[in-house]
Amino acid sequence: MRTEAAWPLDDRGVAYGDGLFETILLRGGRPLLWDEHLARLARGCHRLGIPMPEEHDLAVPLAEAGNGLEVLKLTLTRGSGGRGYRPPFSCAPRLRWQLAAFVPAETRWQQGVRVRHCRLRLGLQPVLAGLKHLNRLENVLARAEWDDEDIAEGLLCDSDGRLVEATAMNLFWRRAGRLETPRLDRCGVAGALRAALMERMEIHEVDIHPDEFEAAEAVWLGNSVQGVWPVVRLDDGAGIERRRWLLSPLHRTFQAEAHRLLDYPAP
Template sequence: MRDGQGGWPLDDRGAAYGDGLFETVLLRDGSPLLWDEHLARLVRGCHALGIPMPAERELAAPLAEAGPGLVVLKLILTRGSGGRGYRPPASPEPRLRWQLATFVPAENRWREGVRVRHCRLRLGIQPALAGLKHLNRLENVLARSEWDDEGVAEGLLCDSDGRLVEATAMNLFWQRDGRLETPRLDRCGVAGTLREALRERLSIAEVEAGPEALIAAEAVWLGNSVQGIWPVVRLDDADGVERQRWSLAPLHRGFQAEAHRLLGYPLPDPT
């Protein structure tokens, strides 16, 4: 693991208040995957928070140090230091840090599918931050602490009104009545870069739906730009009681293949 540009001063607003953004980018032999989507989301985040956007050459500088194979680049951009309490500085001087780490995807989850569960925690509704990958991720931390069963790969999150939003670290997709769907993210949640790329290539409807939509689904998937797509084969409630089960089928593999082409991952064999 390699870190760029040292640590954080104690008065950094990202460390003190979560006042910043981050991107987690998969690199293959030094080349970033879905780079345009990552930059576009970072631009949206900078605009929403009022943080100056770094030059692309600054953001791309770590790529030369990545080396061969699969590597994950984590970029962290904060507002920097300054201001008084919560009041931000009038002319922020952003601070950019980065980290490189070798990566091995969980291929067994591609092949075999995963078991997931509902979380008790509910995401707060805040449209001003919806879709952004900001540094305030305590809700995700608390949700992930709800289970320690290694057989459970992810937890699903609803907002405070009971609408499906996402998993703790992945976006959620399903097919219902022959139509691909994903939760609408205009109230909370992270608009993942793989999600955005797939929506550009496939007809995926953004919907408002509760957990009952998954019970009616023909197939369910989780995905992000690092892990790829995991088919869901079992869904539990927050107490670990099974609610639904799916058998892997060509339907699961077709959607997975679309995502894996974007990431350079092996295409799954039809089931």
């Protein structure tokens, strides 16, 4: 693992989560879905009032990448300064990066995954909705709800009971013959792979509750690092099975479209 510099203790990202991050798949130093990642970073910078990094600064870690498959984590904070929660009038953003070798979970591509509902509910905050900001404590607490290695992910609802996402992946399904994904205008992270797929496919954003979701014909989880995992079993928060799905060509068609964007094989 290669990391660029440490964080000072007075950095506002460390102290308050005042910043953003992107996690990007690199193949031989080439970033996948680079435009989508930069677009989300730019949206976050605009909403938080943090200047967008210069192109040459963003290119530095790419020059350090190796020839294999790696994950680049870019972290941007407002920097240091200000008084308490009050941000500085003029900020000096701090950009840090980390590179690590990566091996995708191919078994999960091929065999599908078991998921569960989480008890934790996401708070509603439209100003931050869709962004990959540094305040991820809700996701940490949700992921701490289980330690069963057979469960790959947990599904999160918001405080009004609407399905939003998984702890680290976006959620997609086919219901009544059409592709759908949760609307993310109140909370949740709008992933780079989600954005790319929505540009290329007819995917409808919907408000949905878990009982409606269980009527889906096929379900997938996806992000820009892991690719797409078909869901084959859903449990409730107590580990009791709610629904099973058999793998079918329907699962593989959606998966193949996503994997083309990441140069992953189609199982």
